[in-house]
Amino acid sequence: MATEASASGNGVSDDVLxxxxxxxxxxxxxxxxxxxxxxxxxxxxxxxxxIKRGETFGLVGESGCGKTTVxxxxxxxxxxxxxxxxxxxxxxSKLDRKVLARNxxxxxxxxxxxxxxRITVGGIIGEGLEVHGIGTPEERNDQIREIMDIxxxxxxxxQRYPHEFSGGQRQRIGIARALVLRPQFLVCDEPVSxxxxxxxxxxxxxxxxxxGEFGLTYLFIAHNLAVVRYVCDRVAVMYLxxxxxxxxxxxxxxxxxxxxxxxxxxxxxxxxxxEQRERLIIPGELPSPTNPPQGCRFNTRCAVAQDVCFNExxxxxxxxxxxxxxxxxxxxxDRRGTALPQLSGEMHEAITDAVRSSSTE
Amino acid sequence: xxxxxxxxxPGLQLPERVEKGDLLLSVQNLRTHFRVRDGxxxxxxxxxxxxERGKTLGLVGESGCGKSVSxxxxxxLIRAPxxxxxxxxMWQDRxxxxxxxxxxxxxxxxxxxMIFQEPMTALNPVFNTGNQIGEVxxxxxxxxxKQRYERTIEVLRLVGxxxxxxxxxxxPHELSGGMRxxxxxxxxxxxxxxxxxxxxxxxxxxxxxxxxxxxxIREIRARTGMALLLITHDLGVIAEMADDVAVMYxxxxxxxxxxxxxxxxxxxxxxxxxxxxxxxxxxxRTERLSTIRGSVPHMMRLPEGCLFQSRCPEAMNxxxxxxxxxxxxxxxxxxxxxxxxxxxxxHDGEPLPQxxxxxxxxx
Numbered sequence: 033m034a035t036e037a038s039a040s041g042n043g044v045s046d047d048v049l050x051x052x053x054x055x056x057x058x059x060x061x062x063x064x065x066x067x068x069x070x071x072x073x074x075x076x077x078x079x080x081x082x083i084k085r086g087e088t089f090g091l092v093g094e095s096g097c098g099k100t101t102v103x104x105x106x107x108x109x110x111x112x113x114x115x116x117x118x119x120x121x122x123x124x125s126k127l128d129r130k131v132l133a134r135n136x137x138x139x140x141x142x143x144x145x146x147x148x149x150r151i152t153v154g155g156i157i158g159e160g161l162e163v164h165g166i167g168t169p170e171e172r173n174d175q176i177r178e179i180m181d182i183x184x185x186x187x188x189x190x191q192r193y194p195h196e197f198s199g200g201q202r203q204r205i206g207i208a209r210a211l212v213l214r215p216q217f218l219v220c221d222e223p224v225s226x227x228x229x230x231x232x233x234x235x236x237x238x239x240x241x242x243x244g245e246f247g248l249t250y251l252f253i254a255h256n257l258a259v260v261r262y263v264c265d266r267v268a269v270m271y272l273x274x275x276x277x278x279x280x281x282x283x284x285x286x287x288x289x290x291x292x293x294x295x296x297x298x299x300x301x302x303x304x305x306x307e308q309r310e311r312l313i314i315p316g317e318l319p320s321p322t323n324p325p326q327g328c329r330f331n332t333r334c335a336v337a338q339d340v341c342f343n344e345x346x347x348x349x350x351x352x353x354x355x356x357x358x359x360x361x362x363x364x365x366d367r368r369g370t371a372l373p374q375l376s377g378e379m380h381e382a383i384t385d386a387v388r389s390s391s392t393e
Numbered sequence: 394x395x396x397x398x399x400x401x402x403p404g405l406q407l408p409e410r411v412e413k414g415d416l417l418l419s420v421q422n423l424r425t426h427f428r429v430r431d432g433x434x435x436x437x438x439x440x441x442x443x444x445e446r447g448k449t450l451g452l453v454g455e456s457g458c459g460k461s462v463s464x465x466x467x468x469x470l471i472r473a474p475x476x477x478x479x480x481x482x483m484w485q486d487r488x489x490x491x492x493x494x495x496x497x498x499x500x501x502x503x504x505x506x507m508i509f510q511e512p513m514t515a516l517n518p519v520f521n522t523g524n525q526i527g528e529v530x531x532x533x534x535x536x537x538x539k540q541r542y543e544r545t546i547e548v549l550r551l552v553g554x555x556x557x558x559x560x561x562x563x564x565p566h567e568l569s570g571g572m573r574x575x576x577x578x579x580x581x582x583x584x585x586x587x588x589x590x591x592x593x594x595x596x597x598x599x600x601x602x603x604x605x606x607x608x609x610i611r612e613i614r615a616r617t618g619m620a621l622l623l624i625t626h627d628l629g630v631i632a633e634m635a636d637d638v639a640v641m642y643x644x645x646x647x648x649x650x651x652x653x654x655x656x657x658x659x660x661x662x663x664x665x666x667x668x669x670x671x672x673x674x675x676x677x678r679t680e681r682l683s684t685i686r687g688s689v690p691h692m693m694r695l696p697e698g699c700l701f702q703s704r705c706p707e708a709m710n711x712x713x714x715x716x717x718x719x720x721x722x723x724x725x726x727x728x729x730x731x732x733x734x735x736x737x738x739x740h741d742g743e744p745l746p747q748x749x750x751x752x753x754x755x756x
Contacts (some may be wrong), residue, residue, distance in 0.1 A: 198688045228626070229670070232671070237682055237684060261674060261678065262682070297674075302674070303632045303671070304632055307632075313604045
């Protein structure tokens with residue numbers, strides 16, 4: 033049976049590039065005339081995972097689940113409230129910011145908001161080289177041109193401004209900017225969700241090519257499970273600041289255990305009109321992260337919640353083969369080696385009833 | 394409805410089955426252009442589609458393809474520099490383009506309603522929920538204050554808002570995204586419209602909330618027999634909701650078919666590209682994604698010939714100079730592509746003299 037464990041060991045082994053240990057990030061909420069702190073947004077609570085060298089680790093969840101906060105805290109864009117982050121075995125809080133920036137970079141979601149409209153594309157891409165004092169101006173120009181060609185933007189356009197490019201091209205510029213310092217680790221924060229559908233696949237292919245070419249390690253943050261499934265080697269699902277499930281991609285998508293993960297997968301519309309299915313719709317909405325529910329944070333929307341779920345926070349437990357689940361009743365949903373291909377009829381009815389009563393109430 | 398301004402009968406642009414259906418709305422050769430400083434943007438250029446009573450038509454396409462503008466044109470909500478310059482919008486037996494502003498206001502919100510992508514900007518921030526729904530009822534129904542309140546509570550309950558007696562006093566900023574979308578749907582449904590135009594109704598929402606809203610729309614559709622024009626770029630949503638689908642690209646319909654035929658065998662290279670390039674839960678993880686090369690052409694620098702030629706994997710010589718026309722295939726669906734030789738009989742394949750005749754004459 034499952035044993036209690038953390039998804040991240042304490043000893044950091046060689047094949048781990050980034051190790052996140054018990055990362056917690058709370059943002060103060062200020063109010064009143066004196067702007068006193070009146071509460072905290074629990075954006076991330078005790079989040080732990082390891083990212084192996086050369087892999088793509090996915091962080092998935094809905095808006096407000098804390099996935100972006102985790103990504104940005106790893107890069108020390110935000111200081112963590114508590115917890116440690118190790119990069120190549122070294123505590124990042126003790127590393128120089130410049131060293132960090134050369135090794136870890138980020139691609140942002142919005143290719144419109146993330147590029148300074150007053151600077152030429154060449155200037156945007158080369159800024160990092162200049163800040164780090166790398167090479168002579170000529171050498172820097174060569175590097176800018178080289179990386180532009182690699183990401184598929186003609187280097188003739190180095191003197192143009194961001195507004196002259198389409199969304200997909202801007203995202204390529206953002207990728208060039210992130211790669212020009214040749215980092216080992218890239219946080220991709222929703223890199224395709226702002227792009228037109230015909231452009232998304234171009235960028236996903238590019239990210240895959242670059243990973244092969246430069247041996248990059250990715251933290252891939254996204255809400256689209258189909259994209260995550262295609263891109264990632266391992267995936268952690270977050271809900272309200274907590275990791276609720278983590279597994280290798282094939283395992284997660286064939287044997288999702290946590291009721292939230294299962295609902296998330298069920299909610300994706302399937303582009304096949306001949307498939308008529310009973311979908312499992314979870315009722316209600318994300319509770320406020322300033323005051324997360326006691327016990328399991330999913331208990332307000334979970335159809336199978338028991339008494340224990342309202343009192344005790346479920347720990348992330350090891351189900352073997354790198355599959356971790358934070359759910360008190362997870363055993364009921366573990367389908368490996370059992371003949372339980374779907375939710376039982378009763379369970380399904382209970383859930384459907386719960387949805388109905390919540391939507392007509 | 395024979396020839397209008399030299400344009401062939403619009404019915405020929407519709408799939409056979411749709412043409413023969415009990416049509417509630419029929420958009421015929423609609424052309425909505427925007428006059429901007431550098432020329433004319435032909436946002437919608439000769440678009441025809443029709444919706445049968447109680448059915449759902451999906452309009453698919455990427456940003457800028459004209460899908461939203463076509464719906465706004467139906468509602469006559471196009472403002473300068475835009476203008477509806479051609480075509481007809483037949484609503485039952487009336488042409489909405491011929492109505493006075495006053496008559497149009499009576500149709501809007503009563504017989505036809507519309508919901509938008511971003512509920513925060515579509516709702517008025519200084520009015521509470523009750524006022525906004527009440528306004529629709531004040532406009533269209535001779536209700537007493539009490540009747541208005543009761544109907545407001547009733548529709549809020551219909552769209553699954555808990556404690557409607559309390560929420561009726563809430564302002565938009567006090568509601569979550571999903572709740573705001575429900576309020577907007579409640580406003581749209583207050584007068585039990587026969588047709589709902591839904592422009593990306595779930596795009597701004599999280600997937601679990603999207604699933605709730607789609608389920609809600611499905612339920613209301615089944616209960617009231619309302620027809621639906623569903624605009625989205627998400628083929629998954631289309632597959633789950635639509636009866637027929639029109640695929641749009643740069644202001645034109647490029648393929649129009651019933652949902653099952655379309656997904657079973659997409660004919661237009663653009664439709665095929667869309668379907669294969671989007672990763673789904675079935676995509677082979679070890680293979681590269683197929684892509685549609687390049688990007689959508691600039692609306693003021695559209696090529697001669699086929700508008701998709703620069704991105705088409707199957708472009709031929711004819712595509713460079715000759716703009717393909719919509720034509721009906723043997724199975725009744727329509728497609729705009731030179732890959733499908735035009736049928737010799739009838740005038741299905743005849744060019745539309747007006748469509749794009751002035752394409753080169755910008756300015």
